[in-house]
Amino acid sequence: MSVVGEPRERVDARDKVSGRARYAAEQRLGAPGERLHGWIVQSTVARGRVRAVDAAAARAVDGVVAVLTHEDAPRLAQQPADGELAVLQSPEVAYRGQVVGLVVAVTLEAAREGARALRIAYEEAGHDVRLRGDHPGLYAPEQVNPAFPTDTAQGDLDGALAAAAHVVDATYSTPALFNNPLEPHASTAAWEGDALTVHDSTQGTSGVAASLAEAFGVAPEHVRVLAAHVGGGFGSKGSARPNVVLAAMAARVTGRPVTVTTTREMQFALVGYRTPTLQRVRLGADGEGRLQAVGHDVVEQTSTVFEFAEQTAEPTRHQYAGPHRRTSHRLSALDVPTPRWMRAPGECPGMYALEAAMDELAGATGLDPVELRLRNDTPVDPESGRPFSSRHLRECLLVGAQRFGWWGRDPRPGARREGRWLVGTGVAASTYPAMAQKCRAVARARPDGTYEVGVNATDIGTGARTVLGQIAADALRTVPERVVLRIADSDLPPAPVAGGSAGTASWGWAVVRACEQLLREVADGVPAGGAEARSDTQDEIEAQLGFVRQGFGAVFAEARVDLDSGEVRVPRLHGTYALGRVMNARTAHSQLVGGMTMGLSMALHEGGHLDEAFGDWANHDLAEYHVASHADVLDVDAVWLEEVDEHLNPLGGKGIGEIGIVGTAAAVANAVHHATGVRVRDLPITPDTLL
Numbered sequence: 001m002s003v004v005g006e007p008r009e010r011v012d013a014r015d016k017v018s019g020r021a022r023y024a025a026e027q028r029l030g031a032p033g034e035r036l037h038g039w040i041v042q043s044t045v046a047r048g049r050v051r052a053v054d055a056a057a058a059r060a061v062d063g064v065v066a067v068l069t070h071e072d073a074p075r076l077a078q079q080p081a082d083g084e085l086a087v088l089q090s091p092e093v094a095y096r097g098q099v100v101g102l103v104v105a106v107t108l109e110a111a112r113e114g115a116r117a118l119r120i121a122y123e124e125a126g127h128d129v130r131l132r133g134d135h136p137g138l139y140a141p142e143q144v145n146p147a148f149p150t151d152t153a154q155g156d157l158d159g160a161l162a163a164a165a166h167v168v169d170a171t172y173s174t175p176a177l178f179n180n181p182l183e184p185h186a187s188t189a190a191w192e193g194d195a196l197t198v199h200d201s202t203q204g205t206s207g208v209a210a211s212l213a214e215a216f217g218v219a220p221e222h223v224r225v226l227a228a229h230v231g232g233g234f235g236s237k238g239s240a241r242p243n244v245v246l247a248a249m250a251a252r253v254t255g256r257p258v259t260v261t262t263t264r265e266m267q268f269a270l271v272g273y274r275t276p277t278l279q280r281v282r283l284g285a286d287g288e289g290r291l292q293a294v295g296h297d298v299v300e301q302t303s304t305v306f307e308f309a310e311q312t313a314e315p316t317r318h319q320y321a322g323p324h325r326r327t328s329h330r331l332s333a334l335d336v337p338t339p340r341w342m343r344a345p346g347e348c349p350g351m352y353a354l355e356a357a358m359d360e361l362a363g364a365t366g367l368d369p370v371e372l373r374l375r376n377d378t379p380v381d382p383e384s385g386r387p388f389s390s391r392h393l394r395e396c397l398l399v400g401a402q403r404f405g406w407w408g409r410d411p412r413p414g415a416r417r418e419g420r421w422l423v424g425t426g427v428a429a430s431t432y433p434a435m436a437q438k439c440r441a442v443a444r445a446r447p448d449g450t451y452e453v454g455v456n457a458t459d460i461g462t463g464a465r466t467v468l469g470q471i472a473a474d475a476l477r478t479v480p481e482r483v484v485l486r487i488a489d490s491d492l493p494p495a496p497v498a499g500g501s502a503g504t505a506s507w508g509w510a511v512v513r514a515c516e517q518l519l520r521e522v523a524d525g526v527p528a529g530g531a532e533a534r535s536d537t538q539d540e541i542e543a544q545l546g547f548v549r550q551g552f553g554a555v556f557a558e559a560r561v562d563l564d565s566g567e568v569r570v571p572r573l574h575g576t577y578a579l580g581r582v583m584n585a586r587t588a589h590s591q592l593v594g595g596m597t598m599g600l601s602m603a604l605h606e607g608g609h610l611d612e613a614f615g616d617w618a619n620h621d622l623a624e625y626h627v628a629s630h631a632d633v634l635d636v637d638a639v640w641l642e643e644v645d646e647h648l649n650p651l652g653g654k655g656i657g658e659i660g661i662v663g664t665a666a667a668v669a670n671a672v673h674h675a676t677g678v679r680v681r682d683l684p685i686t687p688d689t690l691l
């Protein structure tokens, strides 16, 4: 009997809804009343340097214990590789919202009052914050996230475009998008001598522990990072953020445990966001709609503090056949916070542009948009020639079209009207790489017939804790109730982050191997003192054969557009996916629907509005940065095919965290075009863009 695949409820569901689950800011370290709170002070200029600090009034606030600025903050042992972590190390200001101080007090309220009283004078320098395609500082980064080539080229793109029967040459843009996890970033830190303990809201404790050990110059084994419960991250908690360095710094200075919490507003500057993109897509097809030319050129931004280059055009390298190809990425380093990972970095904005361009090509060729994609499906990766471990994009398109009720649609844009609503449907393909990273795990058998399994996974709200319990139970041929699972503690063997949709594959692989080894060791019975087995998947992962591993999907949307106001409603969103084996039908469905909802939000609502004079986004809270709310989200559903892929990992799953957002914005945009005849290429599609 297998429990993997069962739609199990989250094992921590009751703890979460009842408030028993403790998050990083709620963790108690030290004696009652000992803990202090830090409030971050942010730069009010976009570039320049701190000229003078007057902390007298801040220190005079009742309850304030310490004020840290670049003048007196302890020097870090090493300049962190991530420049965003070099907090309070110099008077230089590289962007508006950068950390310039921390006020530490006995209560959060006193810390906030102290922060308001802190006087900081700046020497302002000019700033440059707007991304543009003709920016003089554009350059080609050495590689794009995490290690893909910046540019690729095959054949003769320009020649093939000149000779093509049908050409689309269009520029699309996506705005800065902001990770808004339900739980803002927070850290609680305490020192005992040279040993540091931290509760951090992070997607991976191993990486945070390593960053802290390096920054504070202590032995890695003296740093322990825990993350029992994490309220989302979407990539923004993928590495140590300034809040955890500040908490550790303040705890060292005061000799007391310190919690540093970020507000929603602070998040917009301090934890990363999705870069805005400018994307030129050129497609050339022959008379039958077969792609001959595929070009995708991207311009995006980074900061002056740290280079992050999103792999926006990467999915275009794998998606459709065609002999003449080119992709490129250009970057400009602006006076802005550093963009980072946000759910499906690269695939999400890149597939928006490619799949919107495919819709334009369907219009140009007169082919149905599903048919056009079927014609350009490919059994091998078009750039490397390597086979896919499995693909099934064709099946996703056909099954999805059937379930959605796609066929029989009048292809003419703006042709269907119901009362004051224009109605249309759209489709887009989706893809996301199926990755696994090296990981270690430990499994123990106890004489009473129960087991303990340890793997340094983090459950950021996805259900990882539940799913790993199912995986361990199957591997141990027992039931989840007999397995005690330990996760989210850097004292466990090192493990990768909850990111890249690779958590379950990476951690689950190590868990399976440790459990198998344990069962071999206790085949003749569990010794009185118990038994233990450890695994390390590095060699096995390196020995994997050279398949291209990707999940695929097809997203279908119906859009209704109010003729008078331009308001867009999306009554139906449907996704059919090929994801290998699904570990828990309930949490998987929830991940896919969540991703699709975020894609809907990207299509219609989300985007930072830049105020060039201030050098900052004008909307940096949830009142003015609109995330889709319940009223915006109607019928969203996701299903998956029964797909067996034996070239992935022992579990056979492809990862589900990110693919739901990919392609969804294009499906919605394509449906809006079909409804209205208006092609909005610059997201989001707000009412004013349609009138």
Ligand code: MOS
Pocket: 203, 233, 234, 235, 236, 238, 341, 342, 343, 344, 345, 498, 499, 500, 501
């Ligand atoms: Mo995800 S953006 O890989 O955490």
